[in-house]
Amino acid sequence: MTEIFSIDPLIIKTPYEIEYKHSYGKTTPFFTSLSKGKFMTTRCERCKVTFLPPRADCPYCLGETKWVEISGKGKIHTFSTLHYSGEKFLKDLPFQLVYVELEGVDTVFLTRLKTKHPEKVKVGMKIKLKVSRDLEWRSSDVWAEPDE
Amino acid sequence: MVAGGLTYFSKARKDKTQEELAAEAARMALFENDINLGKDDIDGTIVSYFSDHFENQLLFGSIIQDYLGFNPKPSVRIEGGGATGGLAIRDGYAHVASGLLDVAMVIGFEKMSEVNTAKGNEFIALASDTDWDFPIGGFYSGYYALMAKRHMEEFGTTEEQMAMVAVKNRNNAQHNRFAQTNPKMNPFAMKDAGPITVDDVLKSPYVATPLKRLDICLMSDGAAVAILASEEVAKKITDTPIWIEGTGAGTDFMRAGDRPRTVGGVPLLPHEKKEWYKKLEYPGVHSFRAGRESARQAYKQANITNPLKQLDVIELHDAYTSSEIQTYEDLGLTQYGKGGKLVEEGVTAIDGDLPVNPSGGLIGAMHAVGATGVMQAVEMFWQLQGVAGKFHGSDKTQVKGAERGLIHSHAGTGTYVTATIMAR
Numbered sequence: 001m002t003e004i005f006s007i008d009p010l011i012i013k014t015p016y017e018i019e020y021k022h023s024y025g026k027t028t029p030f031f032t033s034l035s036k037g038k039f040m041t042t043r044c045e046r047c048k049v050t051f052l053p054p055r056a057d058c059p060y061c062l063g064e065t066k067w068v069e070i071s072g073k074g075k076i077h078t079f080s081t082l083h084y085s086g087e088k089f090l091k092d093l094p095f096q097l098v099y100v101e102l103e104g105v106d107t108v109f110l111t112r113l114k115t116k117h118p119e120k121v122k123v124g125m126k127i128k129l130k131v132s133r134d135l136e137w138r139s140s141d142v143w144a145e146p147d148e
Numbered sequence: 149m150v151a152g153g154l155t156y157f158s159k160a161r162k163d164k165t166q167e168e169l170a171a172e173a174a175r176m177a178l179f180e181n182d183i184n185l186g187k188d189d190i191d192g193t194i195v196s197y198f199s200d201h202f203e204n205q206l207l208f209g210s211i212i213q214d215y216l217g218f219n220p221k222p223s224v225r226i227e228g229g230g231a232t233g234g235l236a237i238r239d240g241y242a243h244v245a246s247g248l249l250d251v252a253m254v255i256g257f258e259k260m261s262e263v264n265t266a267k268g269n270e271f272i273a274l275a276s277d278t279d280w281d282f283p284i285g286g287f288y289s290g291y292y293a294l295m296a297k298r299h300m301e302e303f304g305t306t307e308e309q310m311a312m313v314a315v316k317n318r319n320n321a322q323h324n325r326f327a328q329t330n331p332k333m334n335p336f337a338m339k340d341a342g343p344i345t346v347d348d349v350l351k352s353p354y355v356a357t358p359l360k361r362l363d364i365c366l367m368s369d370g371a372a373v374a375i376l377a378s379e380e381v382a383k384k385i386t387d388t389p390i391w392i393e394g395t396g397a398g399t400d401f402m403r404a405g406d407r408p409r410t411v412g413g414v415p416l417l418p419h420e421k422k423e424w425y426k427k428l429e430y431p432g433v434h435s436f437r438a439g440r441e442s443a444r445q446a447y448k449q450a451n452i453t454n455p456l457k458q459l460d461v462i463e464l465h466d467a468y469t470s471s472e473i474q475t476y477e478d479l480g481l482t483q484y485g486k487g488g489k490l491v492e493e494g495v496t497a498i499d500g501d502l503p504v505n506p507s508g509g510l511i512g513a514m515h516a517v518g519a520t521g522v523m524q525a526v527e528m529f530w531q532l533q534g535v536a537g538k539f540h541g542s543d544k545t546q547v548k549g550a551e552r553g554l555i556h557s558h559a560g561t562g563t564y565v566t567a568t569i570m571a572r
Contacts (some may be wrong), residue, residue: 009162016204024279025569051406053280059401078433079302080293081357082285086270089285097290097356099298099405099433108405110281110294123301138283 024137026056034131034141039072041105052105053139067120072129073147074102079113079121100127100144112143120146149390149571150185150251150382151375152465152526153177157328157514160261161369166203167215169258173371173519174216177253177526180539185375191249192222196236196256196288197518198229198286201271203259222249222393227276230465232256233372233521234557234566235283238395240376241568250378256522268367272517275362275560277403289364289468291561293356295404296470299434300358302485305473307358309488311349313469314362315510316491318344320498321508323542328366329512333541349469363469365510372504372522373548374529388572390532393552394452395568398438400431406563407431415440417480418453424483436471438563439478441568446554447480450569456481456495456502459569460550461531463524465558466509475556476504481568498545506531521557528553534572 003013010023024031030053033040042065043050044058050068051058057067077099085093096118099108111129115121135141153176155161155169163171178187193216195209205211209225226236233256240254260268273286281291299305321327322343325334329341344362352361352382401407409429413438414423431437443455452458464479466472473487481502482490490496496504507513507527510520530536531550537543552571559565 006162011162014204022279027279041451053277053403053406078294078298080290080297080359081354082287082290082293083353083357084355085266085285085287085290086273087266088270089287090266092285095285097285097294099294107407108404108409110403110405112284118154123297139280140283145383 027054030054031137035135037131039070039116039129040067041070042066043068050104051107052102070105071103074100075125076121076123076125076127077101077108078123081118096121097143098127110141113145114143115136116148149374149392149529150377150386151181151183152529153180153373154326154523154526155370156326156334156336157368157370157516159328159338159368161259161262162337163491166208166257166259167211169259169369169371170212170255170373171216173373174253174255176316177373177375182386182388185251187217188250190218190221190375191251192241192243193218193244194236194252194254195223195225196232196254196522197225197258198227198232199258199271199517201274202262202268203238219226227550228420228564229559230467230517231521231559231564231566232518233524234555234568235397235521235564237374237521237525237568238397241392241395244376245377250381252321252376254374254376254522255371256373256519258516258518259369260367260516261369265367281403287356289359290356291404292468292471293359295433295474295561296358296468298432299470299474302434303488305488307350308346309473310358310363310469311346312491313466313472314349315344315346316497317466317509317511318362319503320545322352322505323540323544324508324513325541327508327513328368329508347540350381351409359470365467365515368514368516370419370514370516370519370536372519372526374522374525374538388533390529391571393569393571394446394449395566396442396449397564397566398441399564400436400438400562401558402563404433407437414484415444417447420480428484434474435484436474436478436558436565438562438565439475439556439558439567442565443479446567446569452569455479455554459552459554461506461528461547461553462502462504462556463507463509463527463553464504465520466505467515467558469511471558472504475558479554480555503547506536506547521555524555524557528555528570532570
């Protein structure tokens with residue numbers, strides 16, 4: 001039955017739900033390698049650029065990239081503590097977002113930082129990527145922790 | 149440009165549907181500007197709205213077209229995130245300049261209030277990469293906070309300087325009757341809004357460090373309409389047409405983290421020197437290369453070699469106080485790294501050398517996404533005609549003697565940006 005929110009003007013409530021079958025296409029190896037404890041990403045040998053997130057095709061030359069393993073170690077490029085978010089992540093608040101510079105990677109990578117000492121976080125701090133034991137097959141399966 | 153119209157902007161315009169809001173703005177454009185032009189003289193429309201999700205209605209452009217009674221004339225929908233309105237103005241210009249339309253109406257609107265605010269933020273975050281960025285905590289204020297923090301780290305920009313942007317824009321809005329934060333003049337305004345101080349901003353709660361609630365733009369319902377005409381028609385129907393002298397558009401990687409960090413890689417504007425940026429990694433996540441590119445093109449077309457001197461007023465996309473500061477630099481109003489100083493020195497204040505966002509911008513006036521860039525065109529049109537006071541209901545927003553201005557529209561984390569130069 002339609003739920004009425006207001007009579008004048010007449011406002012009704014309309015729920016909407018949907019399920020997608022989403023393909024990761026040629027970036028699939030990033031996710032499958034996580035289950036083997038490895039961080040894999042792609043590199044364009046012609047342009048000498050390593051991308052994370054991986055891209056099957058190089059945006060600079062449109063050639064095909066190759067898979068390479070990376071260490072997952074690096075440092076914080078910039079960070080923020082979130083006290084508010086979109087609806088989906090309200091339950092996680094507060095949490096920290098970081099862009100990290102990773103060894104052997106030319107892009108900076110957006111991920112969460114999990115630390116017991118959020119007040120000690122600063123730009124340049126060493127981190128390493130961690131992988132969830134219960135893979136959800138999303139980019140949030142990976143996060144950064146301080147590398148002490 | 150020959151006419152403009154706006155609605156009152158509001159957190160929630162429950163009194164009207166989206167098409168009724170568009171009609172409110174279209175009526176003002178047609179009947180409250182000093183033009184000899186009827187509704188039947190419109191040859192076609194460019195419809196500007198961002199999201200199909202807010203109303204769960206695809207092909208809304210068709211509803212607008214028939215509601216306003218323009219069938220069977222041509223119409224096209226433009227969408228480009230936060231830059232939707234700026235892109236629509238450019239498209240209107242292209243339609244007229246190419247001769248496809250003699251008179252084009254650009255209709256911008258958004259009704260964001262029919263979902264709760266957190267869901268609205270989630271919809272906006274769907275305009276970030278949903279494979280990689282969104283699942284991490286998808287929230288635009290988080291992305292901009294990361295960029296702001298890096299700008300602070302790179303250049304020494306401060307939270308006080310950011311707060312000064314909020315105060316400037318919010319307080320300008322107190323003299324604009326359309327503004328959502330102006331409860332004295334706008335019957336649909338937020339009742340608890342009004343003027344603010346730097347202290348208010350600094351004490352407002354953190355949303356995503358270093359950004360606080362008052363550093364962040366509004367979410368709005370409303371519409372804006374601009375009418376563009378060919379040179380020949382414009383001269384016939386008005387004594388005070390405003391000319392589009394140049395328009396540029398730039399783009400960058402969807403994921404800000406993918407952008408290069410090229411040492412000394414700043415594309416220079418005519419007044420800039422290579423040695424200024426010898427050591428700067430560019431654009432990284434601290435600067436908007438798309439904004440720089442859009443300005444470079446627009447300045448070239450309009451023969452602008454020193455924007456700070458040659459522009460009299462700017463309406464720019466202040467989604468965040470930090471991004472207004474970043475944009476000063478992209479537009480070459482000051483050197484990269486010195487944007488914070490520009491607001492601190494009062495250059496961009498309403499009584500400064502180059503007032504920025506006299507309307508109140510996205511922080512003070514509105515951000516009904518598809519309407520925003522069109523609103524900027526309308527505001528600039530009134531400024532350059534010298535009638536901003538009449539429309540705003542207060543003379544305090546009119547930049548005296550303004551002859552040339554720039555409007556700037558910006559999407560994503562700087563993925564699409566437009567810059568357009570308008571002149572008397």
